[in-house]
Amino acid sequence: MQQPVTSEHNGQQIRYRRSTALWKGSLCFLFLLLCVILLWIIVDGQAERLETIYYSIAAVLGMWLIGPLFFMFLSRLTRNPAVLLSWDDESIRTGKRKIPWSRIRKVELASPARSKWLLSASPMFVLYLKDGTRSHVQTDHLLSKKELNQALALLQRTLQEQQQDR
Template sequence: MQQPGIPKHDYQQIYYRRSTALWKASLCFLFLLLCVSLLWIIVDGQAERLETIYYSIAAVLGMWLVGPLFFMFVSRLTRSPAVLLSWDDDALNTGKRKIPWSRIRKVELASPARSKWLLSASPMIVLFLKDGTRSHIQTDHLLSKKELNQAVTLLQETLQEQKQDHGLS
């Protein structure tokens, strides 16, 4: 409930749970340990010739695909505060830059896709700007589907309110 005299949207944030980053980073770490173990088996000479090929391919691919995720989760785990994005009455702060509400035309959720290097791409919030460009806010796999949808809905509602309050189109 809104208290009298307090602006409706003084300052809002979308948080992620550190526990999510922790368990995902831990899972990636275990997988990376498995990859290192496969390489150790090869180096120690315990693998047959055919196993050496399979183990080395599995280890390199595993590190290639999971390594970046591990570092992404660790960086989010160590970031303080655990805020994905924030905003006030003037602008939306993506962490890297502030985008004034007056420049934003539309907010949508983009489906994840593979990157050109076959790395996992997380769902992202897309800000369509009035100059025809887009700004992407990576969610880094830290929000559930429900949380993502709630965040996008909240941002869309806030954008509509900003348009009404300030006569933006």
């Protein structure tokens, strides 16, 4: 089993398990397949008038809510390496962004309930910068609550150490 927080030779990183992205993505795929089957039943004329309304609403809502999750998990499954963020003594790296520790004021975990389009919003690490802006690091539902809290504690502790060293 892969640990969410690992050390590497020149820093640390928060990793996710590809197996988590695979099983969650597979579950989303099955649900999307069910939505397509509902639409096929309508197109094929096997549904009665009232069923047509229910099936079409269920299929459209299912695709609307689950479709983005499927593509998010698929993108995380194919990403190499399986790292949410990494850091060393100088900065945090989130994808292509690199933020020096000296610019970060605090780190928190935010868990928005829903986006404005009713889509599922994943928990994220929020880096509050000294210039008043924020940088968000999406976790894409790939870490458990325990893993999120462990990673947050480690990030906060590292930030504190970096602030004391300067």
